[in-house]
Amino acid sequence: MGRTAAILTARLIFAGVFAMAATFKFAGMANTAAYIAAAGFPVPLLLAWLAAIFEVALVLAFLSGAFFSEAALLAAAYVIFLALSFHGPSHWQANQAEFGFFVDHFTFFAGLLYAAVHGPGERLTLRQGTLWKGSEASTN
Incomplete structure:
Protein backbone atom coordinates (compact mmCIF):
# COMPACT_ATOMS: atom_id res chain seq x y z
CA MET A 1 0.00 0.00 0.00
CA GLY A 2 2.84 2.40 0.83
CA ARG A 3 4.56 1.74 -2.50
CA THR A 4 1.35 2.44 -4.41
CA ALA A 5 0.73 5.64 -2.47
CA ALA A 6 4.29 6.84 -3.10
CA ILE A 7 4.10 6.11 -6.83
CA LEU A 8 0.71 7.79 -7.22
CA THR A 9 1.93 10.80 -5.22
CA ALA A 10 4.98 11.08 -7.49
CA ARG A 11 2.78 10.88 -10.58
CA LEU A 12 0.54 13.63 -9.18
CA ILE A 13 3.57 15.81 -8.44
CA PHE A 14 4.97 15.35 -11.94
CA ALA A 15 1.55 16.10 -13.44
CA GLY A 16 1.06 19.08 -11.13
CA VAL A 17 4.37 20.70 -12.01
CA PHE A 18 3.75 20.43 -15.73
CA ALA A 19 0.09 21.48 -15.33
CA LEU A 47 7.77 27.65 -29.39
CA ALA A 48 5.68 28.92 -26.48
CA TRP A 49 2.57 27.24 -27.88
CA LEU A 50 4.45 24.01 -28.60
CA ALA A 51 5.87 24.00 -25.06
CA ALA A 52 2.41 24.48 -23.53
CA ILE A 53 0.88 21.73 -25.65
CA PHE A 54 3.79 19.40 -24.87
CA GLU A 55 3.33 20.05 -21.16
CA VAL A 56 -0.38 19.19 -21.40
CA ALA A 57 0.56 15.92 -23.12
CA LEU A 58 2.98 15.17 -20.27
CA VAL A 59 0.23 15.83 -17.73
CA LEU A 60 -2.07 13.37 -19.49
CA ALA A 61 0.65 10.72 -19.61
CA PHE A 62 1.56 11.12 -15.94
CA LEU A 63 -2.05 11.05 -14.80
CA SER A 64 -3.13 8.13 -16.96
CA GLY A 65 0.07 6.10 -16.95
CA ALA A 66 -0.20 5.69 -20.73
CA PHE A 67 3.20 5.94 -22.39
CA PHE A 68 4.49 6.81 -18.93
CA SER A 69 8.13 5.81 -19.37
CA GLU A 70 8.37 7.51 -22.74
CA ALA A 71 6.80 10.65 -21.32
CA ALA A 72 9.17 10.61 -18.35
CA LEU A 73 12.19 10.33 -20.68
CA LEU A 74 10.93 13.16 -22.89
CA ALA A 75 10.18 15.26 -19.82
CA ALA A 76 13.69 14.60 -18.49
CA ALA A 77 15.24 15.78 -21.76
CA TYR A 78 12.95 18.83 -21.74
CA VAL A 79 13.87 19.70 -18.16
CA ILE A 80 17.61 19.54 -18.91
CA PHE A 81 17.08 21.65 -22.03
CA LEU A 82 15.24 24.25 -19.92
CA ALA A 83 17.96 24.21 -17.27
CA LEU A 84 20.73 24.84 -19.77
CA SER A 85 18.82 27.31 -21.95
CA PHE A 86 17.18 29.48 -19.32
CA HIS A 87 19.18 28.97 -16.10
CA GLY A 88 22.64 27.93 -17.32
CA PRO A 89 26.04 29.37 -16.47
CA SER A 90 25.57 32.51 -18.59
CA HIS A 91 22.81 33.59 -16.16
CA TRP A 92 24.65 33.02 -12.88
CA GLN A 93 26.74 36.18 -12.74
CA ALA A 94 23.74 38.47 -13.20
CA ASN A 95 21.61 36.58 -10.66
CA GLN A 96 23.03 33.97 -8.29
CA ALA A 97 19.54 32.55 -7.70
CA GLU A 98 19.73 31.21 -11.26
CA PHE A 99 22.28 28.66 -10.08
CA GLY A 100 19.71 27.33 -7.62
CA PHE A 101 17.11 27.10 -10.38
CA PHE A 102 19.67 25.29 -12.53
CA VAL A 103 20.43 22.72 -9.82
CA ASP A 104 16.72 22.22 -9.06
CA HIS A 105 16.18 21.12 -12.65
CA PHE A 106 18.73 18.34 -12.15
CA THR A 107 16.93 16.96 -9.12
CA PHE A 108 13.70 16.92 -11.13
CA PHE A 109 15.64 15.28 -13.99
CA ALA A 110 16.81 12.53 -11.63
CA GLY A 111 13.27 11.84 -10.46
CA LEU A 112 12.02 11.65 -14.03
CA LEU A 113 14.75 9.19 -14.99
CA TYR A 114 13.89 7.04 -11.99
CA ALA A 115 10.22 7.13 -12.95
CA ALA A 116 11.04 6.20 -16.55
CA VAL A 117 12.91 3.11 -15.41
CA HIS A 118 10.39 1.95 -12.81
CA GLY A 119 7.17 2.75 -14.66
CA PRO A 120 3.80 4.09 -13.54
CA GLY A 121 3.02 1.49 -10.89
CA GLU A 122 0.26 -1.09 -10.67
CA ARG A 123 -2.73 1.15 -9.94
CA LEU A 124 -4.60 3.67 -12.06
CA THR A 125 -2.44 2.91 -15.07
CA LEU A 126 -3.30 2.47 -18.72
CA ARG A 127 -1.01 -0.24 -20.11
CA GLN A 128 -0.11 1.40 -23.39
CA GLY A 129 3.53 2.37 -23.00
CA THR A 130 6.18 0.38 -24.81
CA LEU A 131 9.08 0.62 -22.36
CA TRP A 132 7.40 -0.39 -19.13
CA LYS A 133 6.32 -4.02 -19.05
CA GLY A 134 4.71 -4.14 -15.61
CA SER A 135 3.96 -7.27 -13.61
CA GLU A 136 1.95 -8.81 -16.46
CA ALA A 137 5.12 -9.18 -18.53
CA SER A 138 6.92 -11.04 -15.77
CA THR A 139 4.07 -13.53 -15.28
CA ASN A 140 3.59 -14.33 -18.99
Whole structure:
Protein backbone atom coordinates (compact mmCIF):
# COMPACT_ATOMS: atom_id res chain seq x y z
CA MET A 1 0.00 0.00 0.00
CA GLY A 2 2.84 2.40 0.83
CA ARG A 3 4.56 1.74 -2.50
CA THR A 4 1.35 2.44 -4.41
CA ALA A 5 0.73 5.64 -2.47
CA ALA A 6 4.29 6.84 -3.10
CA ILE A 7 4.10 6.11 -6.83
CA LEU A 8 0.71 7.79 -7.22
CA THR A 9 1.93 10.80 -5.22
CA ALA A 10 4.98 11.08 -7.49
CA ARG A 11 2.78 10.88 -10.58
CA LEU A 12 0.54 13.63 -9.18
CA ILE A 13 3.57 15.81 -8.44
CA PHE A 14 4.97 15.35 -11.94
CA ALA A 15 1.55 16.10 -13.44
CA GLY A 16 1.06 19.08 -11.13
CA VAL A 17 4.37 20.70 -12.01
CA PHE A 18 3.75 20.43 -15.73
CA ALA A 19 0.09 21.48 -15.33
CA MET A 20 1.18 24.64 -13.54
CA ALA A 21 3.79 25.36 -16.20
CA ALA A 22 1.23 24.88 -18.99
CA THR A 23 -1.34 27.01 -17.17
CA PHE A 24 1.13 29.88 -16.79
CA LYS A 25 2.03 29.63 -20.47
CA PHE A 26 -1.60 29.65 -21.63
CA ALA A 27 -2.42 32.53 -19.26
CA GLY A 28 0.49 34.63 -20.49
CA MET A 29 1.52 33.33 -23.89
CA ALA A 30 2.98 36.70 -24.92
CA ASN A 31 5.11 36.82 -21.76
CA THR A 32 6.31 33.27 -22.35
CA ALA A 33 7.18 34.14 -25.95
CA ALA A 34 9.10 37.20 -24.77
CA TYR A 35 11.07 35.06 -22.30
CA ILE A 36 11.90 32.59 -25.08
CA ALA A 37 12.91 35.43 -27.41
CA ALA A 38 15.14 36.91 -24.69
CA ALA A 39 17.00 33.58 -24.57
CA GLY A 40 17.71 34.00 -28.28
CA PHE A 41 15.37 31.42 -29.80
CA PRO A 42 13.63 32.09 -33.12
CA VAL A 43 9.84 31.95 -33.57
CA PRO A 44 9.21 32.41 -29.85
CA LEU A 45 5.40 32.46 -30.02
CA LEU A 46 5.33 29.16 -31.88
CA LEU A 47 7.77 27.65 -29.39
CA ALA A 48 5.68 28.92 -26.48
CA TRP A 49 2.57 27.24 -27.88
CA LEU A 50 4.45 24.01 -28.60
CA ALA A 51 5.87 24.00 -25.06
CA ALA A 52 2.41 24.48 -23.53
CA ILE A 53 0.88 21.73 -25.65
CA PHE A 54 3.79 19.40 -24.87
CA GLU A 55 3.33 20.05 -21.16
CA VAL A 56 -0.38 19.19 -21.40
CA ALA A 57 0.56 15.92 -23.12
CA LEU A 58 2.98 15.17 -20.27
CA VAL A 59 0.23 15.83 -17.73
CA LEU A 60 -2.07 13.37 -19.49
CA ALA A 61 0.65 10.72 -19.61
CA PHE A 62 1.56 11.12 -15.94
CA LEU A 63 -2.05 11.05 -14.80
CA SER A 64 -3.13 8.13 -16.96
CA GLY A 65 0.07 6.10 -16.95
CA ALA A 66 -0.20 5.69 -20.73
CA PHE A 67 3.20 5.94 -22.39
CA PHE A 68 4.49 6.81 -18.93
CA SER A 69 8.13 5.81 -19.37
CA GLU A 70 8.37 7.51 -22.74
CA ALA A 71 6.80 10.65 -21.32
CA ALA A 72 9.17 10.61 -18.35
CA LEU A 73 12.19 10.33 -20.68
CA LEU A 74 10.93 13.16 -22.89
CA ALA A 75 10.18 15.26 -19.82
CA ALA A 76 13.69 14.60 -18.49
CA ALA A 77 15.24 15.78 -21.76
CA TYR A 78 12.95 18.83 -21.74
CA VAL A 79 13.87 19.70 -18.16
CA ILE A 80 17.61 19.54 -18.91
CA PHE A 81 17.08 21.65 -22.03
CA LEU A 82 15.24 24.25 -19.92
CA ALA A 83 17.96 24.21 -17.27
CA LEU A 84 20.73 24.84 -19.77
CA SER A 85 18.82 27.31 -21.95
CA PHE A 86 17.18 29.48 -19.32
CA HIS A 87 19.18 28.97 -16.10
CA GLY A 88 22.64 27.93 -17.32
CA PRO A 89 26.04 29.37 -16.47
CA SER A 90 25.57 32.51 -18.59
CA HIS A 91 22.81 33.59 -16.16
CA TRP A 92 24.65 33.02 -12.88
CA GLN A 93 26.74 36.18 -12.74
CA ALA A 94 23.74 38.47 -13.20
CA ASN A 95 21.61 36.58 -10.66
CA GLN A 96 23.03 33.97 -8.29
CA ALA A 97 19.54 32.55 -7.70
CA GLU A 98 19.73 31.21 -11.26
CA PHE A 99 22.28 28.66 -10.08
CA GLY A 100 19.71 27.33 -7.62
CA PHE A 101 17.11 27.10 -10.38
CA PHE A 102 19.67 25.29 -12.53
CA VAL A 103 20.43 22.72 -9.82
CA ASP A 104 16.72 22.22 -9.06
CA HIS A 105 16.18 21.12 -12.65
CA PHE A 106 18.73 18.34 -12.15
CA THR A 107 16.93 16.96 -9.12
CA PHE A 108 13.70 16.92 -11.13
CA PHE A 109 15.64 15.28 -13.99
CA ALA A 110 16.81 12.53 -11.63
CA GLY A 111 13.27 11.84 -10.46
CA LEU A 112 12.02 11.65 -14.03
CA LEU A 113 14.75 9.19 -14.99
CA TYR A 114 13.89 7.04 -11.99
CA ALA A 115 10.22 7.13 -12.95
CA ALA A 116 11.04 6.20 -16.55
CA VAL A 117 12.91 3.11 -15.41
CA HIS A 118 10.39 1.95 -12.81
CA GLY A 119 7.17 2.75 -14.66
CA PRO A 120 3.80 4.09 -13.54
CA GLY A 121 3.02 1.49 -10.89
CA GLU A 122 0.26 -1.09 -10.67
CA ARG A 123 -2.73 1.15 -9.94
CA LEU A 124 -4.60 3.67 -12.06
CA THR A 125 -2.44 2.91 -15.07
CA LEU A 126 -3.30 2.47 -18.72
CA ARG A 127 -1.01 -0.24 -20.11
CA GLN A 128 -0.11 1.40 -23.39
CA GLY A 129 3.53 2.37 -23.00
CA THR A 130 6.18 0.38 -24.81
CA LEU A 131 9.08 0.62 -22.36
CA TRP A 132 7.40 -0.39 -19.13
CA LYS A 133 6.32 -4.02 -19.05
CA GLY A 134 4.71 -4.14 -15.61
CA SER A 135 3.96 -7.27 -13.61
CA GLU A 136 1.95 -8.81 -16.46
CA ALA A 137 5.12 -9.18 -18.53
CA SER A 138 6.92 -11.04 -15.77
CA THR A 139 4.07 -13.53 -15.28
CA ASN A 140 3.59 -14.33 -18.99
